[in-house]
Amino acid sequence: MAEQTMIESAFDHAAYATRPQAARANEGDSRGRRFAAQDRAFVAITRSFAALVLVALAGILVALVVEAWPALRTFGAGFLVGTTWSPADDVYGAVVAGYGTIVTSAIALAIAVPLSFGIAVFLTEMCPARLARPLGIAVELLAGIPSIIYGFWGLFVLAPVLQAQVQPLLAATGLPIFAGPPLGIGVFTAGVVLALMVVPFVASVMRDVFQTVPPVLKESAYGLGCTTWEVVRHVVLPYTRIGVVGGVMLGLGRALGETMAVTFVIGNANRLSPSLFAPGNSIASTLANEFAEADPALHIPSLFALGLLLFVITFVVLGVAKWLVQRSAARAGV
Structure with missing residues (x-):
């Protein structure tokens, strides 16, 4: 079984090596674009989490000002x-x-x-x-x-x-x-x-x-x-x-x-x-x-x-x- 697996792996590498250079380049570009998209999504998600903290802080401040405004206006x-x-x-x-x-x-x-x-x-x-x-x-x-x-x-x-x-x-x-x-x-x-x-x-x-x-x-x-x-x-x-x-x-x-x-x-x-x-x-x-x-x-x-x-x-x-x-x-x- 191990020998068969090694033979199949060798055939796969050989097949990849014999593929046209343009096809291999296209596959590499596709993989790079996929990784870049994943990285952009990760950055966007983490930035949104950080922004959520600032939004919550600003929301608390605004809510306090709005609710306190009648007293501030009166006194x-x-x-x-x-x-x-x-x-x-x-x-x-x-x-x-x-x-x-x-x-x-x-x-x-x-x-x-x-x-x-x-x-x-x-x-x-x-x-x-x-x-x-x-x-x-x-x-x-x-x-x-x-x-x-x-x-x-x-x-x-x-x-x-x-x-x-x-x-x-x-x-x-x-x-x-x-x-x-x-x-x-x-x-x-x-x-x-x-x-x-x-x-x-x-x-x-x-x-x-x-x-x-x-x-x-x-x-x-x-x-x-x-x-x-x-x-x-x-x-x-x-x-x-x-x-x-x-x-x-x-x-x-x-x-x-x-x-x-x-x-x-x-x-x-x-x-x-x-x-x-x-x-x-x-x-x-x-x-x-x-x-x-x-x-x-x-x-x-x-x-x-x-x-x-x-x-x-x-x-x-x-x-x-x-x-x-x-x-x-x-x-x-x-």
């Missing part, structure tokens, strides 16, 4: 500077929700950035090789925990601890931002919960950018007698500062849009208070709490206007973060 710039959010009076301003969003995100970054920096330095500079990968995976798995779980934990575990142990100590400092009774829930608690949610993102980015530092630079510093902290401070951080800032801003983008965890612990009060212990609100929690029962006349358009504001803020933050990370990668030659 104008006053919507951005108004401090009153009263569905009963049909008066809406974005300051309270915007203030809560910015302050909780700032608290989250103030806590998460040092923690993330320590984690990244340990994983890249001091952790034994056999533990670096498992610990890195464990940090990344924290990002996969559903936000509602963080919310439950913050409400039933963290809030009582802060109310009994932490907030009284902070209130004793006499600072206005720590004034008022320790309620457990409030802007401060929401910021702490957000910090725990942001740590995996910021730590992962910091670890990745720290790994882009050429080993020869660190080895040279160690060879000169530098300590680990001196190497991190004078070699690693200057080399990766753009990527570190990008990672921090990625964490900020994550914190700005968080909904369920913040809704559980922020207190959901539409009032402006200088105290971090006071209940407050955020853009995302306002949307989650009020959208189902909102009046379609002006309340729903105002909620869409809040959504548009959050969309623009998050888009700008993530865009800047992506640009900074790309600059860091380009500098490292990645």
Whole structure:
């Protein structure tokens, strides 16, 4: 059977070789045209997929603007500077929700950035090789925990601890931002919960950018007698500062849009208070709490206007973060 197959193959090759040269050329041209058509189809399909993302993004933006237009037309710039959010009076301003969003995100970054920096330095500079990968995976798995779980934990575990142990100590400092009774829930608690949610993102980015530092630079510093902290401070951080800032801003983008965890612990009060212990609100929690029962006349358009504001803020933050990370990668030659 094998000999017969070999003989048939030899006859086929011989037949192909004895065919006229013009016929073989036509067959090659036909095959080339077929491959070219397949390649053009593949390029068109992949381009359409990429364009679909841009179309979806533009569609979301247009839908937000259209739905928010009645509120923007009614309140104008006053919507951005108004401090009153009263569905009963049909008066809406974005300051309270915007203030809560910015302050909780700032608290989250103030806590998460040092923690993330320590984690990244340990994983890249001091952790034994056999533990670096498992610990890195464990940090990344924290990002996969559903936000509602963080919310439950913050409400039933963290809030009582802060109310009994932490907030009284902070209130004793006499600072206005720590004034008022320790309620457990409030802007401060929401910021702490957000910090725990942001740590995996910021730590992962910091670890990745720290790994882009050429080993020869660190080895040279160690060879000169530098300590680990001196190497991190004078070699690693200057080399990766753009990527570190990008990672921090990625964490900020994550914190700005968080909904369920913040809704559980922020207190959901539409009032402006200088105290971090006071209940407050955020853009995302306002949307989650009020959208189902909102009046379609002006309340729903105002909620869409809040959504548009959050969309623009998050888009700008993530865009800047992506640009900074790309600059860091380009500098490292990645």
